Amino acid sequence: MTDDLKGTFVLVHPELPYDPANKQNEIGSITHSDLSNDDVFVSFGDEPALYEPDALLVLMPMEQIHANLAELAYETTFRDLKSLTQIDLFLRYGSDNKEFMALELARDNKNIQPLCLESLGEQIRRSLSQYPER
Incomplete structure (x- = not known):
């Protein structure tokens, strides 16, 4: 890895x-x-x-971000909904620098960070648990 x-x-x-x-x-x-x-x-x-x-901090897997977006409550502010939607769209359809642009949006909106970011350590541990050593 x-x-x-x-x-x-x-x-x-x-x-x-x-x-x-x-x-x-x-x-x-x-x-x-x-x-x-x-x-x-x-x-x-x-x-x-x-x-x-x-x-x-790194971006969560694209599928998880999309699922989090779909589960947002009606009380979510327009700004938060818009930012998370933009991140989802960047990751699905964006250009070469889509991850950088998505991270910029997440950095600038702390409210959505729990819905789209996780620590690199968490991501590594999850990856290792999916592929145990032989």
Whole structure:
């Protein structure tokens, strides 16, 4: 899975208590990872910064975001509904930078983050549980 992560866009958790790179709430791209040591290197256009997988947020699987959108309550604000709909559409029909654009929308609307973002650590653990070692 280490090579699979290269190029993945991530959002540094906005409430990360300790971030030596000072990149909270910024979007970067994974350049390298060593999951056996919980090391993920993220580039923000300058030198890579080192993070643990749980400090980074990624988009949920497209099907989960779509299901969350379909289950939204009538009390949901128009802004939240619009943002989540745009994320769903970007991921389904968007261009080459669709993941980046979807992360920007999620970053800018904290209300929808639980409906479209999860930690990279959660995603890795789920992936590993689906494919147990032989």
